[in-house]
Amino acid sequence: MKVAVLIKQVPDTTAKVGIISGSVDEGAISKWSISPYDEYALESALSLQSGSGATVVAITLGPERSSKSLIDAAAVGADELLHVVHDGALGSLSLQKALSEAVTRVGAEVVLVGKQAADTNSGSTGPGVAKILNYSCVGLVSRIEAGSDGFEATRSTPSGIERVSVKLPCVFAFDKGDVELRRPNVRGIMMAKKKPIERITLADLGVDSTGEGVSTTSVDYPPEKPEGQRFEGPDSAAEVATKLREEANVI
Amino acid sequence: MGPFELRTLKGLDLSGCTDIMGYEALDFYDVDSLLTDEELMIRDAVRGWVDESVIPKIENACREGVFLDEWRQEIGSMGILGAPLKGYGCPGLSYTAYGVICRELERGDSGIRSFASVQGSLAMYPIWDFGSEDQKEKYLPRMATGELIGCFGLTEPDYGSNPGDMVTKATEDGDSFILNGAKMWITNGTIADLAIVWAKLDGVIRGFIVEKGDPGFSAPEMKGKHSLKASVTSELVFQDCRIPKDRILPGVKGLRGPFSCLNNARFGISWGAIGSAQACYDSARSYALSRIQFDHPIAAYQLVQNKLAWMLREITKGQLLAYHLGKKKDAGEWIPEHISLAKMNNVDIALEIARVSRDIHGANGILDEYPVMRHMANLESVKTYEGTHDIHNLILGRHITGIQAFTKGA
Amino acid sequence: MSTTIIAEQQEEGIHSTLPQLVHAASVIGGECTVIIPGGGGESEASEIVGVDRVLKFNGSCFSVFDSQSWSSALKGSVGGTVLLASTPRGRELGASLAAELGMSVVQDVTSISEGINVERPVFSGKAIEKVTISSPAVITIRANSLDSAGNGGSAPISTIDSGEDLRMAVEEAITKASEKIDVSEADIIISGGRGLGDVSNFEKLEEVASTLGAAVGASRAVVDEWGLPHSMQVGQTGKTVTPSLYIAVGISGAIQHLAGMRSSSYIVAINKDPEAPIFTVADYGIVASWEDALPVLHDSIKALP
Numbered sequence: 001m002k003v004a005v006l007i008k009q010v011p012d013t014t015a016k017v018g019i020i021s022g023s024v025d026e027g028a029i030s031k032w033s034i035s036p037y038d039e040y041a042l043e044s045a046l047s048l049q050s051g052s053g054a055t056v057v058a059i060t061l062g063p064e065r066s067s068k069s070l071i072d073a074a075a076v077g078a079d080e081l082l083h084v085v086h087d088g089a090l091g092s093l094s095l096q097k098a099l100s101e102a103v104t105r106v107g108a109e110v111v112l113v114g115k116q117a118a119d120t121n122s123g124s125t126g127p128g129v130a131k132i133l134n135y136s137c138v139g140l141v142s143r144i145e146a147g148s149d150g151f152e153a154t155r156s157t158p159s160g161i162e163r164v165s166v167k168l169p170c171v172f173a174f175d176k177g178d179v180e181l182r183r184p185n186v187r188g189i190m191m192a193k194k195k196p197i198e199r200i201t202l203a204d205l206g207v208d209s210t211g212e213g214v215s216t217t218s219v220d221y222p223p224e225k226p227e228g229q230r231f232e233g234p235d236s237a238a239e240v241a242t243k244l245r246e247e248a249n250v251i
Numbered sequence: 252m253g254p255f256e257l258r259t260l261k262g263l264d265l266s267g268c269t270d271i272m273g274y275e276a277l278d279f280y281d282v283d284s285l286l287t288d289e290e291l292m293i294r295d296a297v298r299g300w301v302d303e304s305v306i307p308k309i310e311n312a313c314r315e316g317v318f319l320d321e322w323r324q325e326i327g328s329m330g331i332l333g334a335p336l337k338g339y340g341c342p343g344l345s346y347t348a349y350g351v352i353c354r355e356l357e358r359g360d361s362g363i364r365s366f367a368s369v370q371g372s373l374a375m376y377p378i379w380d381f382g383s384e385d386q387k388e389k390y391l392p393r394m395a396t397g398e399l400i401g402c403f404g405l406t407e408p409d410y411g412s413n414p415g416d417m418v419t420k421a422t423e424d425g426d427s428f429i430l431n432g433a434k435m436w437i438t439n440g441t442i443a444d445l446a447i448v449w450a451k452l453d454g455v456i457r458g459f460i461v462e463k464g465d466p467g468f469s470a471p472e473m474k475g476k477h478s479l480k481a482s483v484t485s486e487l488v489f490q491d492c493r494i495p496k497d498r499i500l501p502g503v504k505g506l507r508g509p510f511s512c513l514n515n516a517r518f519g520i521s522w523g524a525i526g527s528a529q530a531c532y533d534s535a536r537s538y539a540l541s542r543i544q545f546d547h548p549i550a551a552y553q554l555v556q557n558k559l560a561w562m563l564r565e566i567t568k569g570q571l572l573a574y575h576l577g578k579k580k581d582a583g584e585w586i587p588e589h590i591s592l593a594k595m596n597n598v599d600i601a602l603e604i605a606r607v608s609r610d611i612h613g614a615n616g617i618l619d620e621y622p623v624m625r626h627m628a629n630l631e632s633v634k635t636y637e638g639t640h641d642i643h644n645l646i647l648g649r650h651i652t653g654i655q656a657f658t659k660g661a
Numbered sequence: 662m663s664t665t666i667i668a669e670q671q672e673e674g675i676h677s678t679l680p681q682l683v684h685a686a687s688v689i690g691g692e693c694t695v696i697i698p699g700g701g702g703e704s705e706a707s708e709i710v711g712v713d714r715v716l717k718f719n720g721s722c723f724s725v726f727d728s729q730s731w732s733s734a735l736k737g738s739v740g741g742t743v744l745l746a747s748t749p750r751g752r753e754l755g756a757s758l759a760a761e762l763g764m765s766v767v768q769d770v771t772s773i774s775e776g777i778n779v780e781r782p783v784f785s786g787k788a789i790e791k792v793t794i795s796s797p798a799v800i801t802i803r804a805n806s807l808d809s810a811g812n813g814g815s816a817p818i819s820t821i822d823s824g825e826d827l828r829m830a831v832e833e834a835i836t837k838a839s840e841k842i843d844v845s846e847a848d849i850i851i852s853g854g855r856g857l858g859d860v861s862n863f864e865k866l867e868e869v870a871s872t873l874g875a876a877v878g879a880s881r882a883v884v885d886e887w888g889l890p891h892s893m894q895v896g897q898t899g900k901t902v903t904p905s906l907y908i909a910v911g912i913s914g915a916i917q918h919l920a921g922m923r924s925s926s927y928i929v930a931i932n933k934d935p936e937a938p939i940f941t942v943a944d945y946g947i948v949a950s951w952e953d954a955l956p957v958l959h960d961s962i963k964a965l966p
Contacts, residue, residue: 011784013785014275017784017787017788019788024784024788071288071292072292075292075296091765092756092759092765092766092767093759093760093763093764093765093766096760115749116752118784118785119783119784120783120790121768121769121781121782121783121784121785122752122756122766122768122769123749123752123753123756123768124752124755124756124759124766124768125756126753126756127728127729127753127754127756127757127760128756128757128759128760128766129760130728130729130757130760131729131732131756131757131760131761132760135729136727136729136828136829137727137728137729137753137757137828138829139728139749139750139753140749140753152832156749157726157834158671158672158748158750159672159834159836159837160834160835160836160837161834161835161837162831162832162833162834162835163831163832163833163834164725164829164830164831164832165829165830165832166828166829166830167828173753176846183296183299183300183329184292184296185296185328185329185330185331186293186329186330186331186334186342186344187330187342189289189292189293189296190289192292193288193289212764212765212796212798213765213794213795213796213797213798214765214767214792214793214794214795214796214798215792215793215795216790216791216792217778217791217792217793218790218791219783219788219789219790219791220788220789220791221787221788221789222782222786222787222788222789223789225927225944226944228940228941228942228943228944228945228946229944229945229946230940230946230948231945231946231947231948231949232948232949233948233949233954234947234949234950234953234954234957235957236947236949236954237931237947237949237954237955237957237958237961238957238958238960238961240929240945240947240958240961241958241961241962241964241965242961242965243945244906244927244929244945244962245805245965248906248926248927248944248945249771249805249806250849250905250906250926250927251849251873251906251962251965310898537920538916541916541919541920541923542916543938543941615916615917618917619898620881620896620897620898620917621897
């Protein structure tokens with residue numbers, strides 16, 4: 001069984017994100033990492049590797065620097081590495097097409113991906129790839145187990161959690177699970193250095209990256225919060241409740 | 252300006268105090284950009300482990316005076332023990348990588364780094380360099396995984412800086428050696444499965460491997476430390492301790508044996524101290540940016556900025572020293588005096604940075620909510636062990652003048 | 662241009678965001694169709710001003726949330742720009758539909774204007790992305806970001822039967838109503854300090870927390886003194902948290918506590934001491950005793966539409 005893990009390299013969640021003239025100042029980002037939810041997908045793939053002997057193929061799409069996330073994946077045990085090298089913006093549809101072609105190319109029937117990336121916060125890739133490949137899709141997954149006839153996945157629902165059974169081929173989009181992520185050890189790091197990375201382009205996959213009618217015009221800092229407001233007396237709590245809904249939009 | 256206007260202090264970059272998501276290692280000159288990809292990955296792995304497994308647990312461990320066994324297991328499974336040693340299941344990394352590992356561990360706590368230093372440089376190294384083939388195969392693979400813990404017995408209650416006068420003795424008795432004497436200030440002693448013990452055999456210093464459970468050997472823990480509280484420190488007591496003949500390290504005689512070990516450990520300390528200093532600087536900087544006195548963050552005051560700038564200056568110099576020493580060590584172009592300089596300087600500035608950082612933290616600096624007082628107390632030990640600060644000055648003094656000044660009237 | 666809204670169900674009927682989605686549709690303009698997968702709440706939907714027709718989908722596939730089957734079932738009835746709520750399910754179904762229809766998807770939009778120009782938070786709210794949409798796309802909209810369309814309409818309701826098959830089966834469903842949320846995971850945290858007077862008063866915080874789906878945190882002082890679990894502790898030696906809302910009750914705001922929570926998006930402080938340092942970081946500071954103010958806050962939150 002081949003398991004593809006789609007990983008995205010994003011600014012580390014501890015890194016400061018600076019913006020210069022309407023776009024993210026990538027050069028100033030101090031640390032890039034595998035997007036956190038993708039790490040849970042990778043961890044589950046590695047469990048399948050040790051549990052049922054699956055071959056784990058890590059796939060990323062992004063500029064040159066993204067290779068590092070594949071090496072990181074190899075350091076914890078990914079067997080094969082595929083880098084779709086692409087610099088610059090890519091619409092959600094082209095991205096999903098490219099990743100779908102990449103999954104087909106490696107011949108994976110099981111695709112694991114994080115529920116959303118830590119930069120765009122979108123969460124479109126998993127379900128989109130599933131649709132293009134005509135695979136089943138289970139989202140918000142915290143754990144999967146291989147059964148005799150497909151997989152059982154635990155996913156969260158508005159009221160709790162549920163366990164669903166699904167046949168292959170399938171895409172699983174991972175939420176944070178209650179598993180501990182494995183840490184690379186020196187042996188893994190030294191092995192990762194030797195692991196080849198297959199590098200291909202969108203053209204190799206037959207994917208065209210031309211416009212989709214959706215374009216980012218700018219990225220900006222969020223508007224500054226107004227100065228702190230003070231209220232006197234217990235009854236003012238009612239006004240605060242209203243402001244939390246209407247002004248802050250947090251409840 | 253009223254006391255409630257912190258968030259709107261215009262013209263002040265307070266981004267530093269809002270971005271508190273994690274430890275930011277000071278690296279003003281991007282010295283780490285000189286590391287190889289593998290060295291960087293190892294750095295990140297160890298740093299991540301320290302964030303997750305040391306920082307949240309260290310204060311409690313210090314309060315209880317324990318080294319957590321999970322630390323042994325996890326350090327072992329990272330595969331970093333005996334970092335620069337090759338073969339016998341050892342990692343075979345560069346000395347620079349070993350330095351980076353020490354730095355990241357000591358950013359957590361000097362006691363954690365001490366554990367790794369003693370295991371790798373003082374216990375594994377002598378077996379690797381001076382041991383028999385059988386000894387290497389018997390001990391090294393299991394020491395590299397942390398399954399077996401080692402310690403190093405050189406210092407005695409009455410012989411610290413002058414180990415050559417040690418009184419611990421070994422005598423031959425048929426198929427055995429009999430050891431008598433005592434060692435003191437032995438890191439990992441009580442939890443160790445084996446001890447590398449330096450003792451005089453016919454007046455010549457030799458290395459012996461003593462295993463836990465050997466008759467006549469005990470390793471009581473020393474209590475009451477105000478420093479390195481999360482590290483086990485012990486005495487090693489030998490009362491007619493009988494060990495088989497094949498436990499002698501065949502490959503070395505005289506002080507060269509223990510001193511070779513110490514050179515490697517001191518090298519690690521020169522990097523490790525930078526980790527402590529970085530932790531103290533990081534805490535001081537973020538504290539100074541968020542502590543408001545006289546309506547401004549104290550970071551806005553010149554006296555505090557002066558202190559922070561001094562810390563940055565010394566850490567940057569220390570980093571360059573450590574890095575270049577690593578390169579010299581990797582190239583085999585080093586002399587022990589190079590290591591003395593780096594150990595002495597980097598521990599010295601780290602200790603002073605810890606003290607100044609405590610000062611910036613005001614009264615809060617004495618609380619275990621901040622790491623600075625712990626690092627400060629630890630560094631007092633680090634300044635003294637593995638060759639005291641003064642002894643390293645004398646080593647350099649001898650190198651400069653050709654005149655040894657360790658002993659009087661020589 | 663026309664819009665299709667895919668409504669979401671919640672326990673009491675139609676999801677409360679539907680009138681907000683209809684408002685977004687009115688910004689885009691054109692005919693507005695509301696699709697209700699699986700049915701339920703269709704008369705509610707038909708009464709929202711601006712809805713032109715309601716399509717109720719019946720079929721066995723709607724018994725379980727299955728984005729792939731649902732998007733296949735719905736595709737023939739979807740036209741123009743597609744709007745969904747930016748809930749976990751809305752986002753998954755939206756992405757699936759977009760791929761089904763060969764369209765782009767723009768998730769988690771917080772503002773929309775003619776053009777179509779939208780804004781969405783990225784990097785967990787550290788930045789805002791502005792996006793221009795010039796051809797039909799799928800857009801999901803964050804709850805409570807937009808105004809709501811009013812009531813008083815009467816759109817016709819029709820029913821479509823779908824023969825689409827489910828691609829998964831639910832083996833076991835576990836309702837987790839009262840599970841405690843960890844402070845490091847929570848989007849809303851309500852924390853108590855020494856000002857609560859007694860550990861038993863944390864029950865009052867628990868009540869508010871269960872209304873908000875929030876986690877309960879504590880300052881170090883009370884964790885140490887009242888023997889609360891360390892996992893609740895927010896601050897220098899506890900958890901560093903960045904929820905979208907942090908409510909500090911009876912916490913004076915020692916620097917160690919502030920270090921752990923000052924990066925929260927919004928901070929509410931309730932403290933009777935007007936000089937308490939917690940007010941220096943509060944967006945909404947309530948100077949009152951918590952015994953009086955917290956019940957008012959709780960009742961007012963419960964009374965919000």
